[in-house]
Amino acid sequence: MKVKIIADSASDLPKDLVEQNNITVLPLVVLDGMNEYKDGVEITPKKIFDDMREGKVYSTSQVPVNDFIDLFTQIAKDKQECFYPAFSSGLSGTYNAAVTALEEVKKSYPEVNIVIIDTWCASMGLGHVVLKACELAVAGLSAQQMTPIVEDYAKKMVHVYTVEKLEYLYRGGRVSKTSALIGDTLGIRPALTVKEGKLVPVHKVRGEKKLYTTMLDMVAQKAGEDLSGKTVTIAHGDDIDNANVLKKMIQERFSCKNVRITTLGAVIGAHAGPGTQAIFVEGIVE
Template identity: 50%
Template sequence: MNIKIITDSAADLSKNVIEQYNIDVIPLQVFLNDQQFEDGVTIQPNELFQGMREGNVYKTSQPLLTRFKDVFEKYAKEKTSCIYIAFSSGLSGTYQSSVMIKNEVLEEYPDFDCEIFDTKCASVGLGLVVLKAAQLAADGKSKAEILEAIDFYAKHMEHVFTVDNLEYLYRGGRVSRTAAIIGGLLNIKPVLNVEDGKLVPIEKIRGRKRVFKRMIELMEERGNNLREQTIGICHGDDEEGAETLKIMIREKFGTDKFYVNIIGAVIGAHAGPGTLSVFFLNKEAK
């Protein structure tokens, strides 16, 4: 049975990967004043990051409900079995909306075979889960085998990241105005992760080099067999920083498999230019 893999643009997957595995991606929305865009469709990450540097303030929202309905109805009519691998319900209402639309489609197409999975993951953390599922689907694995892998990867996926400027986290309501100002003056870089699908700060570190070192330490503390993993790295229009992090990881753990991509517009609107993140599998299920 051919299993169709569906996700949303918060997975921050490259166009090459999307095309290679024929993944259906539902775009989340980005707003600039009264202008409405779709992530990866009518606004690209580089455009958003440049706008943020120029002072633009972007807001985001879950996908249009019609996007879900169009995709789900298409596969319902084709009688195609599908899995929608969703952005964390702790960070967006995307998952809840997909469930609602699936139930609507089931009223008209009661045989619609679609599993919806709340990964509690974001950005390339979600992307690596989707990529694994797409590879298994391409290899002809059963739906049960793919769902088992999704569950494992989602439960073991670590997200460790830092932002270059606390101002963007302040705009998103993640830190106070005072913390943003003081952080900027003292060159403080927060290190954060995702726990139970929500952003949680780990600590604050002064200086970019120390942040990189701490991220590597966290990988060593939490990671499982890092040499054999595909390590995800995502950046906020900072290819140089991503390459530096990649080199440090390779030197420390001997890793030679990486998935590196720019952060998409929806995640980027909250994290800002200069954000750097690393994703890997941990030792214990979350």
């Protein structure tokens, strides 16, 4: 693989896929009001979810600019060619931090060969995009050659989420306090998607079975009813039982054999909360 692939921790890629594809992952930052932790390095998703169940509030921050500068400088010194599909700029300052860092490194190393794109994707939606870049790198494409292919793939990536409590979205500033209070009192759960790089509620549903059916309907609208040739990823917030329920529903409805289950990372989990379920797959409608 000629081109080195870089990712950030908001891609929520499982460790085995990171190692198999030799991906360099830069961690975002999780904050608890007193301390800062590197996502996936100094704090685990399990810790985040357990604490949130007890009422603890976490916030998050982008990959620090200096972390990008250090990595990009080493890449320039090694004369490597690199490609970095970044976490959506609509949800984080990470993409802009990377662009700023690259501009700084170019002052000393004008020949540095790093391509950065804003994917407008998150969690394993971003993870799928990173893996697509790895596939193209193995096929021998340059960073410039893979850019339009990966950008097109990212535009088609389907993100469908639900959260266990609207309170968690309120804590992260995604919904109003009133909406969260009323919704949680009435047992209403949202079905959300990512649109133009931002998290957007699409439906409000009562009842888990109806909710999951609604989520699958949203997937079908963007990806069709036949997913037999595609990989679907379910990412969950410490709720493997319901992830398995969703997996069975997906396999039965979409004739999809390749359904992968993984855990949300600490940064995404800090906003979505325990009990979150998210579905990701390449769509056919942009």
